[in-house]
Amino acid sequence: MSLPHSLPGHVGVYGGGRMGAGIAHAFLAAGTAVTVVEYDDAAAGAARERVVRSLEKAASKGLLDLDDAAGRLTTTADADALAACTLVVEAVPEDVALKASVLTRVEKAAPDALLASNTSSLSISELAALLTRPEAFVGLHFFNPVPASDLVEIVVGSATAPDVVGRAQDLVAGLGKTAITVKDAPGFASSRLGVALAMEAIRMVEEGVASAADIDTAMTLGYRHPTGPLRTTDIVGLDVRLAIAEHLAATLGPRFEPPALLREMVAAGKLGRKSGEGFYSW
Numbered sequence: 252m253s254l255p256h257s258l259p260g261h262v263g264v265y266g267g268g269r270m271g272a273g274i275a276h277a278f279l280a281a282g283t284a285v286t287v288v289e290y291d292d293a294a295a296g297a298a299r300e301r302v303v304r305s306l307e308k309a310a311s312k313g314l315l316d317l318d319d320a321a322g323r324l325t326t327t328a329d330a331d332a333l334a335a336c337t338l339v340v341e342a343v344p345e346d347v348a349l350k351a352s353v354l355t356r357v358e359k360a361a362p363d364a365l366l367a368s369n370t371s372s373l374s375i376s377e378l379a380a381l382l383t384r385p386e387a388f389v390g391l392h393f394f395n396p397v398p399a400s401d402l403v404e405i406v407v408g409s410a411t412a413p414d415v416v417g418r419a420q421d422l423v424a425g426l427g428k429t430a431i432t433v434k435d436a437p438g439f440a441s442s443r444l445g446v447a448l449a450m451e452a453i454r455m456v457e458e459g460v461a462s463a464a465d466i467d468t469a470m471t472l473g474y475r476h477p478t479g480p481l482r483t484t485d486i487v488g489l490d491v492r493l494a495i496a497e498h499l500a501a502t503l504g505p506r507f508e509p510p511a512l513l514r515e516m517v518a519a520g521k522l523g524r525k526s527g528e529g530f531y532s533w
Contacts (some may be wrong), residue, residue, distance in 0.1 A: 267298020
């Protein structure tokens with residue numbers, strides 16, 4: 252399979268959860284070799300199973316050759332395996348300390364690679380300040396589910412070099428996706444708008460204005476959103492939405508303060524699709 256000129260031949264993904272597996276799938280489908288790194292061998296094995304299951308679904312629809320794509324996938328617990336990568340995307344949970352630890356480890360393992368974070372809300376500039384090559388670091392915010400999503404949000408930090416932004420735009424195009432380019436700011440563009448809508452929808456449920464289904468229908472039929480804000484919250488994960496809202500409230504003010512209902516649901520383990528129950532049953 253020939254690669255688009257804009258795509259690197261070998262991509263690393265640090266973190267093989269839902270988002271990391273989806274990012275790996277997207278690059279494998281485009282023809283690159285992909286190395287996924289996890290924190291131990293068991294997690295690496297689970298990451299491989301996750302990616303292969305996703306590839307199998309695409310292969311069943313005739314979208315790719317399973318043997319070819321899976322044959323270009325490596326999963327490991329050894330970060331040094333990223334040495335041959337020209338792009339590494341960090342895709343671990345939204346925790347500053349964890350991301351900082353991973354990014355500094357990746358930079359040592361792949362000193363010449365373009366580094367990217369899949370963060371949906373954390374400051375690219377603050378993460379870059381911990382690196383020896385902050386100019387080679389950029390945000391690549393993919394959307395869930397990655398294989399089916401058309402959008403990637405490129406987040407430009409204060410130190411990100413212009414040629415790195417251009418390379419990021421080219422590789423997104425090489426994946427067959429559309430890029431938007433935004434300045435590093437709390438919540439960027441997508442999370443800031445998405446969370447604002449979701450928090451207001453949750454307040455409406457909390458106040459008994461309407462049911463979750465009716466609020467979502469108002470947005471899907473009235474405003475032509477493909478998915479309503481509450482179903483989207485279930486898909487993203489209520490815990491993820493809560494963490495982003497707390498970050499935005501701390502940086503942008505009380506208009507992003509999470510409703511009590513959201514905190515209660517997360518505390519009760521109602522996290523949405525991944526737990527089987529959120530605003531909907533899954």
